[in-house]
Amino acid sequence: MAEKKMGLHTIKLKNPPSILSTATIVGPKEGEGPLKDYFDIVLEDDLFGEKSWEKAESKMLREAVRLAMNKINLSPDQVDYFFAGDLLNQIISSSFAARELGIPFFGLYGACSTLTEAMSLAAMMVDGGFADITIAATSSHFSSAERQFRFPLEHGNQRPPTSQWTVTGAGAVVLGREGKGPYVTYITTGRVVDFGIKDANNMGAAMAPAAADTILRHLKDTGFTAADYDLIMTGDLAKIGREIAADIIKQNGYDITTKFTDAGIEIFDLTTQDVHSGGSGCGCSASVFGGYIYKQLINGNLNRIMIISTGALLSPTSTQQGESIPGIAHAITIERSLEK
Amino acid sequence: MEKRKENEIKNIYQQMVQKKVPQSSLIKDAIFAFVVGGLICDVGQFFMNLFLSFGISKDDVGYYVATVMVFLGAFLTGLGVYDNIGKYAGAGSIVPITGFANSIVSPAMEYKREGYIFGVGSKMFVIAGPILVYGISSSIIVGIIYYLVKVLAR
Numbered sequence: 134m135a136e137k138k139m140g141l142h143t144i145k146l147k148n149p150p151s152i153l154s155t156a157t158i159v160g161p162k163e164g165e166g167p168l169k170d171y172f173d174i175v176l177e178d179d180l181f182g183e184k185s186w187e188k189a190e191s192k193m194l195r196e197a198v199r200l201a202m203n204k205i206n207l208s209p210d211q212v213d214y215f216f217a218g219d220l221l222n223q224i225i226s227s228s229f230a231a232r233e234l235g236i237p238f239f240g241l242y243g244a245c246s247t248l249t250e251a252m253s254l255a256a257m258m259v260d261g262g263f264a265d266i267t268i269a270a271t272s273s274h275f276s277s278a279e280r281q282f283r284f285p286l287e288h289g290n291q292r293p294p295t296s297q298w299t300v301t302g303a304g305a306v307v308l309g310r311e312g313k314g315p316y317v318t319y320i321t322t323g324r325v326v327d328f329g330i331k332d333a334n335n336m337g338a339a340m341a342p343a344a345a346d347t348i349l350r351h352l353k354d355t356g357f358t359a360a361d362y363d364l365i366m367t368g369d370l371a372k373i374g375r376e377i378a379a380d381i382i383k384q385n386g387y388d389i390t391t392k393f394t395d396a397g398i399e400i401f402d403l404t405t406q407d408v409h410s411g412g413s414g415c416g417c418s419a420s421v422f423g424g425y426i427y428k429q430l431i432n433g434n435l436n437r438i439m440i441i442s443t444g445a446l447l448s449p450t451s452t453q454q455g456e457s458i459p460g461i462a463h464a465i466t467i468e469r470s471l472e473k
Numbered sequence: 474m475e476k477r478k479e480n481e482i483k484n485i486y487q488q489m490v491q492k493k494v495p496q497s498s499l500i501k502d503a504i505f506a507f508v509v510g511g512l513i514c515d516v517g518q519f520f521m522n523l524f525l526s527f528g529i530s531k532d533d534v535g536y537y538v539a540t541v542m543v544f545l546g547a548f549l550t551g552l553g554v555y556d557n558i559g560k561y562a563g564a565g566s567i568v569p570i571t572g573f574a575n576s577i578v579s580p581a582m583e584y585k586r587e588g589y590i591f592g593v594g595s596k597m598f599v600i601a602g603p604i605l606v607y608g609i610s611s612s613i614i615v616g617i618i619y620y621l622v623k624v625l626a627r
Contacts (some may be wrong), residue, residue, distance in 0.1 A: 185586045285583030287550050288600065289559020289566050289575050291502070294495045329483035330490065338490040377493055 137260075140354025143321040149471060150259035151312025152430075153266070155423035156201035158193045160275065160301025163412075163420065166401045171424035172302075173200055179276065179301050187225060190274035193303035193416075194219065195230035197423075198270050201305040212236045212307075213264035216255045218247035219272045219415050220299075221281060226272050236268065245340075245369055246323065246444030247271045248304065248418045249463040255308050256317040256465070265310045272303035273414030282333070282449055295335040297371045298408035300400060304419025306427075315430040319466035321351035325446065327459040333452045337374020337397075337410055340443040343460035344370055345381035347441055351464045352387055359389040364438040366426065367462070368418025369397030371411030374443075396421035396442075418442040430469050437468045506565030509558060513569045517542055539570055546574030551582070576600040 137144045157172045164175030174196070181189040194217065202209065215234060217227035218241035231238035243250040251269035258264045276286055278299040284290055308317065326346050330339040344367045352358065359365070370378055375395040382389055396418040397411035422440055429435040443462040452458075517538050524537045546569075549555040555575045559566045566572050577597055584596035598605065 280583055284600065285579040287553060287556050287575070287579035287582055289550075289556045289562075289572065289579075291497075291560060291563040293497055328486040330487070335490070335494065338494070342486065373493055373495070377490060380489070 139319075140350070142324075142350050143319055143354035144257070145319055145355075146256060146260040146317060148260050148262075148310070149316035149318045149468075150256045150267075150308040150310060151314050151316050152427065152467070153207075153307040153309040153312045154201045154204040155304065155306050155427045156197045156204065157302065157304045157420040157424040158197045158200070159303075159416070159420050159424075162275070162298075162406065163300055163302055163400060166406060168400055168421065168425045171428055172420060173197075173424070176301075179274070186274050186277035186280070187221060190219065190221070190272050190277050190301075190303070191226040191229040193274070193301075194226050194270055194272035194305075195233050197272070197303040197305040198230065198234060198268055201268065201270075201307050201423075205307065207266065207307065209234055209236050212266050212268055214239060214255065214258055214267045215270070216241060216251035216267065217270045217272075218242050218251060220244065220278050226274075226277075227270070230270075230272075243442075243461060243463070244444030244446055245273070245413055245415050245417065246442040246461050246463050247415045248306075248368065248422065249440055249442035249465050250444075252306060252308070252317065252440075252465055253320045253322060253463055255306075256320065259308050259310050267308050268305055269308065270303065270305035271415035271419045273299055273301070273416035275299045275301045275414075278414060292409055293334045294409050295332070295337065295373055296409045297336060297369065297397060297411055297413035298401065298406075299414040300369075300397075300412045300417035300420065302400075302414070302416030302420035304416065304423035306419075306423060314471070315427075315467050315469045316471055317465055318468050318471075319351070319355060319464075321347055321354065321464040323347045323461040323463045325459045325461050327457055329457045331452075331455070331457045333447060333458065335373070336413060336445040336447075336458065337369075337371045338377055339445050339447075339458035340460035340462065341370055341374040341377040342381060344374070344378045344441055344443045344462040345385075347462040347464045348378070348382055348389070348439070349385050349387065351439065351466075355466075359387065359392050362389075362392050362437055362439055363435045364394065364426070364429075365389050365392045365441070366399075366418075366421070366438065367393075367395045367441045367443055368421060369411065369413045370395050370443055371397035371413065372403060373410050399425065415442075430467065433469065435469065437466065439464055439466050502563055505561050506563050508565070509562035510565030510569060513542075513566065513571055516545070517569070542570045543574045546571030547578045550575045550578040555579075573601060573604070576604070
């Protein structure tokens with residue numbers, strides 16, 4: 134078996150890369166939510182001085198990456214690889230950001246799971262000795278996602294209670310071979326799981342089995358239990374999806390309920406912010422992890438956590454053609470220090 | 474055999490999801506739709522009475538009212554108000570002619586950034602298109618039936 138492989142689909146990094154810095158930029162609505170004090174930049178105008186939502190989203194991603202580099206005085210030349218993805222067709226936010234940044238670029242699409250997909254690959258790249266410094270970044274924008282996946286913004290329609298609100302946000306994470314932590318230590322890569330949910334307004338339910346599958350495989354592969362983690366955070370099953378995933382995991386003999394939260398629940402106040410089931414989008418787990426969670430790791434409130442970004446791999450075309458919604462979830466373990 | 478088991482698991486899962494999913498509050502939604510839809514009709518009635526008092530004939534007054542209501546729907550869409558009404562009223566603000574205006578003006582606004590030809594021009598009827606296609610088609614079919622009935626009844 135491969136040296137770093139563990140169990141079925143988990144790897145244990147032998148030279149765990151350190152997270153050197155993170156940066157987050159969010160929109161005005163996210164800036165009114167419970168995590169408002171943890172974001173680096175809260176935009177007053179969600180067009181960010183640009184002429185279109187797409188341009189604004191790409192700028193958010195680009196500026197988040199620049200900010201994360203500036204925090205540790207890094208120049209783009211010192212970064213070996215840039216892994217990024219977003220929700221738009223042909224991932225234009227990411228590739229247009231990469232056009233300005235000039236860092237060798239791997240474009241990824243994992244829908245809302247892209248953050249941990251990018252972080253997994255960025256971490257493996259460093260661990261494998263292929264890179265000294267890598268960056269993982271993702272973005273999403275409510276308005277650009279709405280027009281691509283749903284209706285024009287000014288169209289007067291009703292959302293069902295299961296629907297989720299796409300987060301306007303971008304987050305960047307810089308990983309390096311040498312650093313003081315927190316470290317990426319384990320990676321469990323997701324399988325595409327589809328239990329036949331067809332309702333594009335209920336993506337939490339479509340993704341919950343994938344999240345449960347990845348978490349269960351991770352726990353089986355590593356031998357960990359909920360007690361080994363301070364926090365297990367999916368991003369973004371939202372309220373309904375989280376409950377379903379917790380139930381499936383419980384049925385399989387693991388109880389993680391007390392440690393289990395979701396980025397889509399954390400980022401908004403579900404009772405006052407009119408987001409129905411909670412937040413979604415690549416920018417959701419990126420801004421919650423890069424803003425809130427990272428700071429909790431740095432100041433010692435959290436020691437070992439698992440982040441599982443979850444993606445619904447649908448397109449408007451697949452929905453119209455009657456396809457069900459496949460889900461995917463990638464898990465990574467992050468530890469504050471390596472002596473444990 | 475494999476396929477059957479797979480479908481069984483999917484069915485069990487979908488039942489599990491059904492139990493978890495909160496249902497839209499039908500009564501509350503229906504009341505909102507009724508009240509807002511009714512108010513929109515009141516506004517229409519107000520303009521109808523107004524135009525009738527100006528001496529416009531009963532046969533023509535419908536055109537005047539429709540024009541005003543379409544303008545109002547488009548205007549409120551432009552101000553960014555109509556989508557907020559729709560959030561609460563649902564069908565109450567979609568079904569009246571103001572909703573039709575909203576369904577044309579909102580994509581026209583949204584897709585302006587893609588230019589006037591491929592943006593506004595081609596996306597304008599992205600929501601209203603099906604309504605027009607099937608509305609016009611069914612009116613033709615009904616017209617033909619009406620004609621045949623008339624001919625046969627003669």
